[in-house]
Structures are given as structure tokens and as C-alpha cells.
Amino acid sequence: MTEPNGSTPSLEVCLSPALLHLYDVKNSIVVIIDVLRATSTICTALYNGAAKIIPVASVEECVNIGRQLSAITAGERDGKIAEGLAYGNSPFEYPRDFIEGKILVLTTTNGTKLLHMAKDAIQIITGSFPNLSAVCEYLVAQGKNVILGCAAWKDRVNMEDTLFAGAVVHRIKQHFNVNCDSALAAETLYNTAKDDIFGFMRQASHFQRLSRYGLEKDIRYCLTPDSANVLPILQNGELVVG
Amino acid sequence: MTEPNGSTPSLEVCLSPALLHLYDVKNSIVVIIDVLRATSTICTALYNGAAKIIPVASVEECVNIGRQLSAITAGERDGKIAEGLAYGNSPFEYPRDFIEGKILVLTTTNGTKLLHMAKDAIQIITGSFPNLSAVCEYLVAQGKNVILGCAAWKDRVNMEDTLFAGAVVHRIKQHFNVNCDSALAAETLYNTAKDDIFGFMRQASHFQRLSRYGLEKDIRYCLTPDSANVLPILQNGELVVG
Numbered sequence: 001m002t003e004p005n006g007s008t009p010s011l012e013v014c015l016s017p018a019l020l021h022l023y024d025v026k027n028s029i030v031v032i033i034d035v036l037r038a039t040s041t042i043c044t045a046l047y048n049g050a051a052k053i054i055p056v057a058s059v060e061e062c063v064n065i066g067r068q069l070s071a072i073t074a075g076e077r078d079g080k081i082a083e084g085l086a087y088g089n090s091p092f093e094y095p096r097d098f099i100e101g102k103i104l105v106l107t108t109t110n111g112t113k114l115l116h117m118a119k120d121a122i123q124i125i126t127g128s129f130p131n132l133s134a135v136c137e138y139l140v141a142q143g144k145n146v147i148l149g150c151a152a153w154k155d156r157v158n159m160e161d162t163l164f165a166g167a168v169v170h171r172i173k174q175h176f177n178v179n180c181d182s183a184l185a186a187e188t189l190y191n192t193a194k195d196d197i198f199g200f201m202r203q204a205s206h207f208q209r210l211s212r213y214g215l216e217k218d219i220r221y222c223l224t225p226d227s228a229n230v231l232p233i234l235q236n237g238e239l240v241v242g
Numbered sequence: 243m244t245e246p247n248g249s250t251p252s253l254e255v256c257l258s259p260a261l262l263h264l265y266d267v268k269n270s271i272v273v274i275i276d277v278l279r280a281t282s283t284i285c286t287a288l289y290n291g292a293a294k295i296i297p298v299a300s301v302e303e304c305v306n307i308g309r310q311l312s313a314i315t316a317g318e319r320d321g322k323i324a325e326g327l328a329y330g331n332s333p334f335e336y337p338r339d340f341i342e343g344k345i346l347v348l349t350t351t352n353g354t355k356l357l358h359m360a361k362d363a364i365q366i367i368t369g370s371f372p373n374l375s376a377v378c379e380y381l382v383a384q385g386k387n388v389i390l391g392c393a394a395w396k397d398r399v400n401m402e403d404t405l406f407a408g409a410v411v412h413r414i415k416q417h418f419n420v421n422c423d424s425a426l427a428a429e430t431l432y433n434t435a436k437d438d439i440f441g442f443m444r445q446a447s448h449f450q451r452l453s454r455y456g457l458e459k460d461i462r463y464c465l466t467p468d469s470a471n472v473l474p475i476l477q478n479g480e481l482v483v484g
Contacts, residue, residue: 159423181401181447
């Protein structure tokens, strides 16, 4: 499934971090997808001028690195800003007049875990509806094998990440060899949902969880394409605009 | 998610054996789903009068048990009858005039693996389109938590098992509490495909694999509901009509 001599690269979808070992990460670009809300917030902060974003696994690491770099610390656990951190996971917390030129240290459970698991990839980028076009254009331009990696929810397959993966498959599949039932499933789900993604998502478990926290505005933003259309790319453990 | 005092039992879908550890197997009935073709062949052989079916993991075990019990041995590896065994995985190999009253020892890779992983379940049954109604009626009558366990393909999510899980969700969801995005995904895919499941499956990876072996007739049978409508149920390591 490599692409020497100009053969068609592969496009696959991995629905959960617990399935990533089944994929050839080393020979692929991996797109980390955590639609609600980590990767939506990441592209939004970078779009609004953040200097860089440092993704970390634990709250403790977040606090320590934040202190060392005089950076903004952010992260939630169970829907609340984690103790010791200053900000949360909402994209609306990072407007330009706040985040421009600053470093954001961000801890999320699902997305960060997958990011570390994919460390041997050719390249790691992050994807979400607000930067859908940037992701698609990058992947087509690179012409390499692609794994769309859903962060999922504690390893459980979730609808929002699957739908985003499906949106990417739908947009760029003609440039790739797609021999992956998860990609077929994701695209079919996206095609079913695309005329009213917000309405479709009302049935999903995470929607119901976040709605209880009053986060419908966040969800609506996180499901809207191209409102923060930059490409976050991982370089030396930091996400910067690619 | 248990169901004491008549509370509504849960209905969940597990898309791959590699995700089964995320589910509460001990407090659930697990439906083993391996549409192409193990569980379709299992209900067909029982429907046609097989005394019982003994699922085993390895070809060696299959040969040994077959010899001990003077039973029919069956199983494939890479689309061919495995060396040392007498029959394959096709439901058409087990008509009544051949299988009635006999014991079948069957080895399959994906289905058998999941069956052993689910051994602590309240009950294990097998499901496929040929026994869709029998499965649904049983699950509704029991009123217990249900996990629809897709055997998948070497742990990769596959379309045919997902579609069958979706068919079950579609039929019986009003009797259960469904808070599972995999169930939502499976049902949505089933609804998209149901008017022409065979046509939809043409895009799937396993369809393409089996077609190369000339097995379109098998596939068509395995996607047709209720042509072998019995309930295979696991008792002491053997599948019998429940």
C-alpha cells in the first residue's frame, strides 16, 4: 500500500485508537480527528493567531509546561475546566484578541492519546469541520497514503469523528485507492447526514452529553465547515500552521 | 446498564473483537455475527437438521475432534478448504440430505475468535441474515442487555456484519435503551442499504475478495433474510437449536 513510482496512495479510516495497530501508520500521513471539541478548538486557536499549540496527555504536564513557557493552559475533564488549568475546550474561548501570538498548552484525553499513538507517522495533522478544506487540499497535494484517525470516546466509536472522516473521504476519494469498509461506512453516513449534520447528530451520544452542559453553540460551530480553515501540523511535538 | 426491576435493557453494537473489552459482556447476551459466511452457514446447517455444531479455533482441533466424534470437519483458510478438513464455509455445502442428524465441527478465524472472547456472557447466540427474525424474537423475549458483536475481518470493521447489526437494531430498538453511536451508525447504514443490500455490498472489501473466488451466489444467500430461521445457541461449547 505504499506509493512508489506514482501508484495511487491509499485512503483508510480508523474508527478508534484501539484499532490503530491494524494500520500501517509508519507509511502514512495520519489525520487526528476529535471533532467535539479538541481538533476544532486547535484549528480555531491557530486560525486566530496562536503561535503554537502544545498537546499534552496529563493535567500535571499541562500545568508544568504552561508555567515554564508562560503559556495559556487549557483542558477539561468530564466537561469542566480541569483543576489547575485556566481555560477549557471551547473554540469560543480563543478569539483573536485573546490568543494571538500566544502559546496554548492543551490537554485532552481522546485526541492527545491518539496523537501519541501515531507518532511514527510520516506526518501528523489535525482535522475537524472548521478546517475541512485545508485538510483535504493538503492530503491531495501530498499524494501519500492517508489514515483518517478518529479519536473516538474512550476508544468507543463515535458519530462526530466518523462523520468528519466521511466528509474527507467524500471530498478526496477520487485521488486515492479506497479499499476500506470503515471509509465506505463513514462516507455513507456523511452522505446521509450532510444536509443537516446538526440534526443528525442530535441522536449521537456525545451530543446528548454536551447538550447537558449547555454546549449546543459549540457543537453547531464544530460541525460547520471551513470557519477556521488552517492546517495544524505537528512539528517537534507542537502544532503549528502548516 | 443492568435491568433489575423491569428497567429497559441496553442494546449496543461492537464493531470489532478488538473493541469488545469496552463492553459489559458479563451482563449481556452476545450475538456473534459473521455474515460472510460462518454464522450464515451455522444457522443453515442447523436449519437443515444438523445435530449440533462445534466451533473450534484451529484446523488441528477440528481434525482431532472430528476424528473422535466421527463428525464432519469444515473450515477454510484464505478462501480454500483448509488442509486436513473435508468441507468448506459455504452454506450450500450443507443441504438436509447431507447434514441431517450429523455433527459438524467448524473452524473459522474471525467468528470463532469472538465466540471465545465472549465466553463470560449470559448467553451466546449466532446471528446472520438467514436467521434475522429468530435472533430478533429471541432478544426481545429475553429482555436482557444485548451486545451485537461483529466478528469483523482480522479485527477490521467490515460492512456485512455492521449491516446485519443495523438490521437487528432497526427491528428491535423500541424494546431497548440504545445509547451507542455504533448502533446508530449500523442502523443508518442498514437503512441506506436495505432496499438493495446486495448492490450496496458490491462496494465492500469482503465482497470483492469473495467474488474473486466465484462466490456471488453465497453472498446473495448470506444477505437474504429468514431463509434458515432457527436460533443457534451455545451450550457447553456446542451450537444447538435454541
